[in-house]
Amino acid sequence: MLAALFTLLTLPYSSEALEPVISRQTIEYHYGKHLQTYVDNLNKMVAGTEFESMPLEEIVCRSQGGIFNNAGQILNHNLYFTQFSPVAADNHAPKGAILDAIIRDFGSFDAFKAEFEQKGTTLFGSGWVWLSADKDGRLVITQELNANNPVTKGLKPLLTMDVWEHAYYLDFQNRRAAHLQALWQIINWDEINRRYTAK
Ligand code: MN
Numbered sequence: 030m031l032a033a034l035f036t037l038l039t040l041p042y043s044s045e046a047l048e049p050v051i052s053r054q055t056i057e058y059h060y061g062k063h064l065q066t067y068v069d070n071l072n073k074m075v076a077g078t079e080f081e082s083m084p085l086e087e088i089v090c091r092s093q094g095g096i097f098n099n100a101g102q103i104l105n106h107n108l109y110f111t112q113f114s115p116v117a118a119d120n121h122a123p124k125g126a127i128l129d130a131i132i133r134d135f136g137s138f139d140a141f142k143a144e145f146e147q148k149g150t151t152l153f154g155s156g157w158v159w160l161s162a163d164k165d166g167r168l169v170i171t172q173e174l175n176a177n178n179p180v181t182k183g184l185k186p187l188l189t190m191d192v193w194e195h196a197y198y199l200d201f202q203n204r205r206a207a208h209l210q211a212l213w214q215i216i217n218w219d220e221i222n223r224r225y226t227a228k
Pocket of ligand 1: 059063106191193195196
């Protein structure tokens with residue numbers, strides 16, 4: 030019996046809580062099947078290697094191939110699934126330090142959202158669009174292909190949208206831009222601010 034080194038995160042909401050933006054069916058496949066598979070694969074691959082007791086961020090910065098791909102996808106999805114709250118929640122607008130930084134670095138919240146959506150829409154193939162902070166707290170938006178994460182560039186990842194087709198095809202089919210636009214309704218900005226201000 031293989032020891033469970035890495036585990037599937039527990040969602041901080043029920044599987045239908047993000048409807049109508051993300052359906053229960055998408056959560057059941059995306060979280061319940063895709064993410065579970067990355068966890069199972071990584072556990073098989075790292076058993077008995079130097080990676081088995083490393084934090085995910087360190088594995089992502091030090092590995093390649095299958096271990097990198099599965100560790101990267103777990104790190105990406107853990108940050109993705111823990112950044113949402115139901116549409117009816119009152120935390121869907123940035124406040125505090127993260128709002129100040131958005132205005133400083135992008136001019137306005139609307140200008141930030143427009144650039145973020147544009148970078149998500151134009152990423153060719155599978156990957157992720159990220160808001161991250163650099164060492165000085167400056168905000169940057171990057172496109173990361175496949176399983177990559179901004180930690181490999183020395184950045185602190187804050188907010189992300191998954192543009193792999195499995196993230197939106199059941200609910201939006203080919204309309205990636207419409208899916209990205211809808212996600213603002215469920216972003217938990219208290220959590221993004223917490224990540225930004227965490228030491
Ligand atoms: Mn995904």
